[in-house]
Amino acid sequence: MPVYNEKVMEHFMNPRNVGEIENPDGIGEVGNPVCGDMMTFYIKVDDNRLSDVKFKTFGCGAAIAVSSIVSEMAMGKTLEEVRKITPALVAQELEGLPKNKYHCSNLGAQALNKAINNYLKKQGKAGESKRRRKDEKE
Amino acid sequence: MRKVYLDHVATTPVSHEVLEAMLPYLKDAYGNPQSLHDWGDEAREAIEDARGRVASLIGAQPGEIIFTSSGTEANNFAIKGLALAQQSKGKHIVVSAIEHFSLLHSARTLEKWGFELTLVPVDRYGVVDPEGVAKSIREDTILVSVMHASSEVGTIQPIREIARLAKEAGAIFHTDAVATTGTIPVDVKELAVDALSLAGNQFYGPKGAGALWVKKGARIIPFLDGGVQEGGRRAGTENVPAIVGLGKAAELAKAEMESRTDRLLALRNRLIEGLPSRIEHVRLTGHPTQRLPGNSSFCIEFIEGEAMLMLLSSKGVAASSGSACTSKVLKASHVLTAMGIPPAIAQGSLLFSFGLDNTEEDVDYVLEVLPPIVDKLRQMSPLYSKFLKEERGGK
Ligand code: FES
Numbered sequence: 001m002p003v004y005n006e007k008v009m010e011h012f013m014n015p016r017n018v019g020e021i022e023n024p025d026g027i028g029e030v031g032n033p034v035c036g037d038m039m040t041f042y043i044k045v046d047d048n049r050l051s052d053v054k055f056k057t058f059g060c061g062a063a064i065a066v067s068s069i070v071s072e073m074a075m076g077k078t079l080e081e082v083r084k085i086t087p088a089l090v091a092q093e094l095e096g097l098p099k100n101k102y103h104c105s106n107l108g109a110q111a112l113n114k115a116i117n118n119y120l121k122k123q124g125k126a127g128e129s130k131r132r133r134k135d136e137k138e
Numbered sequence: 139m140r141k142v143y144l145d146h147v148a149t150t151p152v153s154h155e156v157l158e159a160m161l162p163y164l165k166d167a168y169g170n171p172q173s174l175h176d177w178g179d180e181a182r183e184a185i186e187d188a189r190g191r192v193a194s195l196i197g198a199q200p201g202e203i204i205f206t207s208s209g210t211e212a213n214n215f216a217i218k219g220l221a222l223a224q225q226s227k228g229k230h231i232v233v234s235a236i237e238h239f240s241l242l243h244s245a246r247t248l249e250k251w252g253f254e255l256t257l258v259p260v261d262r263y264g265v266v267d268p269e270g271v272a273k274s275i276r277e278d279t280i281l282v283s284v285m286h287a288s289s290e291v292g293t294i295q296p297i298r299e300i301a302r303l304a305k306e307a308g309a310i311f312h313t314d315a316v317a318t319t320g321t322i323p324v325d326v327k328e329l330a331v332d333a334l335s336l337a338g339n340q341f342y343g344p345k346g347a348g349a350l351w352v353k354k355g356a357r358i359i360p361f362l363d364g365g366v367q368e369g370g371r372r373a374g375t376e377n378v379p380a381i382v383g384l385g386k387a388a389e390l391a392k393a394e395m396e397s398r399t400d401r402l403l404a405l406r407n408r409l410i411e412g413l414p415s416r417i418e419h420v421r422l423t424g425h426p427t428q429r430l431p432g433n434s435s436f437c438i439e440f441i442e443g444e445a446m447l448m449l450l451s452s453k454g455v456a457a458s459s460g461s462a463c464t465s466k467v468l469k470a471s472h473v474l475t476a477m478g479i480p481p482a483i484a485q486g487s488l489l490f491s492f493g494l495d496n497t498e499e500d501v502d503y504v505l506e507v508l509p510p511i512v513d514k515l516r517q518m519s520p521l522y523s524k525f526l527k528e529e530r531g532g533k
Contacts, residue, residue, distance in 0.1 A: 013452065018517065019517075035470075037485070039520070060442055061445050061448045063463075
């Protein structure tokens with residue numbers, strides 16, 4: 001058994017936000033190129049914030065814990081905030097992952113990002129959002 | 139919590155009698171078998187006694203047994219040592235695609251040393267086709283090695299037939315019998331092989347003791363150079379307690395073989411028959427009948443092995459898996475892959491291997507705790523929801 005810390009084990013044993021959202025605003029699905037696993041995120045967006053996040057994961061213990069914590073990290077956040085969730089942050093939030101399981105933490109952030117892209121595309125807003133972010137910076 | 143150990147392929151426990159036999163050699167009988175005094179004599183007699191017992195278990199001559207530190211060492215020694223001894227005759231070796239890594243990687247090393255290697259495929263049950271072996275043998279083939287049985291999927295190979303074809307073609311034939319020796323009848327004359335590897339921790343002996351049997355007259359280049367131990371073929375001070383333990387384990391295995399097989403078969407069949415009625419989309423891997431008595435290996439669809447092992451472990455059950463995620467290198471088991479099992483299915487690999495310490499209640503416990511685990515993970519699995527949608531759409 002890989003040596004997972006307590007936090008990873010806790011999320012693995014009791015994963016939050018498992019499931020699908022009916023009529024989601026965005027779906028993001030990624031496959032793990034390393035071991036062939038799969039993660040799907042569903043999001044609901046209200047007023048530029050994720051009002052609901054759910055996931056389904058086919059993968060190892062780490063992949064399941066990662067999905068769970070990512071869903072928690074993203075819940076209620078603005079799209080811009082969610083964009084800032086990186087694999088490193090996910091691993092940090094889980095208080096560390098075994099080295100050979102780092103790649104599983106990429107999946108969570110990727111799937112979530114894809115779900116947002118999917119939402120923006122549906123809205124036809126991909127360009128607009130970029131513009132807005134640029135405006136904010138200026 | 140109930141604790142159920144179903145990972146006997148990893149190692150069996152050391153039986154009580156074996157431990158008792160070993161203890162004196164961890165205490166007062168600490169001599170070095172090479173020493174010329176009473177202490178040495180005592181230790182030497184003990185390992186010669188063990189040699190006799192191991193030889194008797196496999197129908198060999200005591201002088202043909204070379205003790206090693208493990209099955210892995212025996213396989214390394216066999217493949218490299220036999221090939222190097224024959225290299226003036228040719229440089230081609232043939233091994234099956236499902237060999238243990240200690241054998242497969244030894245063969246790969248030989249490749250780096252200038253030998254040529256042919257891997258023989260298996261069918262979907264993991265059976266090596268003797269004709270396939272015969273076809274891959276060439277003029278310059280010096281060595282063929284096919285395992286007696288795969289501990290991972292349980293399939294027992296038609297070794298006698300393969301050995302005959304290999305030897306007719308002029309090659310030396312070795313079999314890795316680590317999974318079978320001490321578990322099912324293994325007789326080197328009946329199998330008609332030239333060399334055979336075995337390991338004590340697969341049949342209630344200690345870790346740290348294995349053996350390579352090499353037929354009298356067959357040449358092998360020593361793997362460890364040094365002193366004259368093991369007839370000059372394996373240097374290093376003998377691991378006396380472990381060798382004594384291996385000897386005792388061999389004696390017990392020979393005496394109890396039939397009753398052990400019956401017990402393991404009953405447990406294995408109870409699980410193999412019980413599981414599909416409680417869990418849908420389960421496949422047995424390996425051969426349905428030509429399989430090791432204690433082996434029940436499955437692929438449980440739509441979910442992944444490591445996650446199953448972790449949840450099983452939380453219920454006190456120890457098992458193993460050949461999924462990519464459970465392996466350090468993140469590759470699905472080469473055995474399952476060679477059998478043509480698609481990667482997504484191989485991810486659901488789950489192996490329960492029984493031993494003499496198990497009971498029917500253990501099987502029933504697994505039958506009770508596994509279905510909710512599978513259910514929980516399937517509820518989480520995008521593959522499963524896809525499958526359900528397609529199934530519904532199809533109707
Ligand atoms: S999903 Fe395969 S190792 Fe984590």
